Amino acid sequence: MNRTQLQKNSSETGKCVIYVMSRDQRVSQNHALLYAIKEAESKKLPIYVVFFYYSKVKSRGYRHYKFMFEGLSEVSENLKTLNIPFLFFDHNKLVELNKLNPESVYFDFSPLRGPRAVKSNFSETTAASVKVVDTHNIIPVWVISDKEEFAAYTIRSKIHKQIKRYLDEDFPGFSKLEKVDVPKIDAEVFPTSEYFEKLLVSFPKEGLYKPEFIGGYKNARNQLELFIDEKLKDYDELRNDPTKNNQSDLSPYLHFGQISSLEIVKELLKLSNSSLENILKKESLSKEEQSISAFIEELVVRKELSDNFCYYNENYDSIKGVKPWAKATLLEHQSDKREYIYSQEELEFAKTYDPAWNAAQIQMIQTGKMHGYMRMYWCKKILEWTKSPEEAVDIAVYLNDKYSLDGYDPNGYVGILWSIGGVHDRQWFDRPIFGKVRYMNYGGLKRKFDIKKYETKFASLR
Numbered sequence: 001m002n003r004t005q006l007q008k009n010s011s012e013t014g015k016c017v018i019y020v021m022s023r024d025q026r027v028s029q030n031h032a033l034l035y036a037i038k039e040a041e042s043k044k045l046p047i048y049v050v051f052f053y054y055s056k057v058k059s060r061g062y063r064h065y066k067f068m069f070e071g072l073s074e075v076s077e078n079l080k081t082l083n084i085p086f087l088f089f090d091h092n093k094l095v096e097l098n099k100l101n102p103e104s105v106y107f108d109f110s111p112l113r114g115p116r117a118v119k120s121n122f123s124e125t126t127a128a129s130v131k132v133v134d135t136h137n138i139i140p141v142w143v144i145s146d147k148e149e150f151a152a153y154t155i156r157s158k159i160h161k162q163i164k165r166y167l168d169e170d171f172p173g174f175s176k177l178e179k180v181d182v183p184k185i186d187a188e189v190f191p192t193s194e195y196f197e198k199l200l201v202s203f204p205k206e207g208l209y210k211p212e213f214i215g216g217y218k219n220a221r222n223q224l225e226l227f228i229d230e231k232l233k234d235y236d237e238l239r240n241d242p243t244k245n246n247q248s249d250l251s252p253y254l255h256f257g258q259i260s261s262l263e264i265v266k267e268l269l270k271l272s273n274s275s276l277e278n279i280l281k282k283e284s285l286s287k288e289e290q291s292i293s294a295f296i297e298e299l300v301v302r303k304e305l306s307d308n309f310c311y312y313n314e315n316y317d318s319i320k321g322v323k324p325w326a327k328a329t330l331l332e333h334q335s336d337k338r339e340y341i342y343s344q345e346e347l348e349f350a351k352t353y354d355p356a357w358n359a360a361q362i363q364m365i366q367t368g369k370m371h372g373y374m375r376m377y378w379c380k381k382i383l384e385w386t387k388s389p390e391e392a393v394d395i396a397v398y399l400n401d402k403y404s405l406d407g408y409d410p411n412g413y414v415g416i417l418w419s420i421g422g423v424h425d426r427q428w429f430d431r432p433i434f435g436k437v438r439y440m441n442y443g444g445l446k447r448k449f450d451i452k453k454y455e456t457k458f459a460s461l462r
């Protein structure tokens with residue numbers, strides 16, 4: 001199966017093959033690493049894995065770097081066992097890679113503009129071939145579709161048609177390579193957890209953050225096992241109830257690529273007696289299989305739809321990215337009276353009149369992860385309480401990227417535009433402020449769950 005996009009073709013020869021690890025921070029089932037090793041072996045060249053560290057990425061802080069460094073120290077250990085030098089650069093000058101005279105440089109794929117610009121800028125500076133490998137999605141974004149998909153139902157059939165081939169493909173394990181000399185370049189070689197702890201000191205600690213998740217592949221696997229043992233059976237029924245915490249909590253691991261969705265789906269399918277076809281069609285399934293089916297819908301269809309949106313829509317994190325009907329209806333209601341208007345600061349510190357909204361904001365600040373159902377409510381309320389949809393999107397993006405461990409992710413941008421701008425959703429009845437965009441209110445939360453229980457759990461920002 002071809003997962004590679006050729007960013008730049010070159011017939012120049014070089015002295016090594018490089019994989020620039022970025023979005024997929026793992027060794028397990030990493031196709032970019034696999035392809036780089038294969039090419040290096042066939043050309044009898046050494047392979048190096050490199051990581052460029054950006055100390056300032058949007059509103060990210062201590063929590064993200066802590067989680068990421070935990071994962072990277074495991075990557076470093078794993079690569080050491082394979083005799084593959086792992087070079088960690090504490091700056092973002094990729095051009096320095098050219099000092100190693102690479103023949104090919106592999107990148108993992110991201111649809112977001114920052115990482116895409118890095119690849120194309122680097123391509124301009126190098127004589128090497130540059131290849132981009134999608135090892136984040138089960139089916140590479142450009143293979144599933146060549147355009148922005150309208151909604152989940154339009155991409156679902158395309159995914160269902162192709163997914164079997166990708167799930168059937170074996171991923172060969174990695175074996176130890178011949179030891180090679182570490183190149184002389186200004187980078188930390190095989191960074192250790194002590195090295196990362198020192199780097200973390202430069203980020204102000206967040207007093208309000210009480211970490212619940214520890215990064216890394218091993219912890220991702222533990223999280224998956226916990227989900228399978230304790231939550232999977234009831235996932236379909238309970239995942240939307242914020243008082244039950246019955247989601248997988250895998251999103252931080254998936255976001256940093258510490259585990260792949262491909263590996264998760266393969267594990268889940270081992271638990272099912274039904275065929276993949278029946279799981280996808282939701283036919284004749286046991287309770288647990290129904291949950292597997294619902295989970296695959298989220299993990300594959302919804303998640304890969306998000307990558308599709310960000311890949312084909314350059315305005316993925318702005319109100320400009322929504323459909324014309326949504327732009328028109330929101331504009332029509334732009335001057336509707338808002339009962340409450342809150343500033344970004346009031347929202348950030350959970351100072352609204354609404355205890356459920358405040359609880360959701362507090363959950364995100366304290367744990368690094370807001371419950372999925374509350375995320376929709378949280379975001380829609382921001383539209384109701386700010387002066388314009390533009391401002392609402394900007395504040396939601398800022399807060400989500402700053403406090404969610406899984407933030408700065410296509411799923412986040414699409415979740416925000418779904419909530420505020422009806423992306424991938426249908427039109428509803430016209431109403432104040434929201435126009436034809438789907439609306440949610442506190443009454444709905446009260447009817448569906450014991451929302452007071454959730455409010456009590458996250459009652460104060462301390």
Ligand SMILES: Cc1cc2nc3c(=O)[nH]c(=O)nc-3n(C[C@H](O)[C@H](O)[C@H](O)COP(=O)(O)OP(=O)(O)OC[C@H]3O[C@@H](n4cnc5c(N)ncnc54)[C@H](O)[C@@H]3O)c2cc1C
Nearest residue numbers: 247248249250251298299302303372379406407411412415
């Ligand atoms: C306003 C808003 C903001 C969001 N921000 C983010 C974000 O920053 N990062 C993020 O990963 N997700 C985001 N989501 C999507 C979704 O809420 C989370 O993926 C989910 O809650 C993560 O928790 P989990 O892994 O326990 O979910 P589970 O229910 O266990 O789902 C498993 C996986 O499926 C995928 N998934 C689940 N729901 C969705 C969805 N609606 N869209 C796309 N993929 C999905 C995720 O990869 C998730 O980890 C957002 C949704 C909204 C409405």
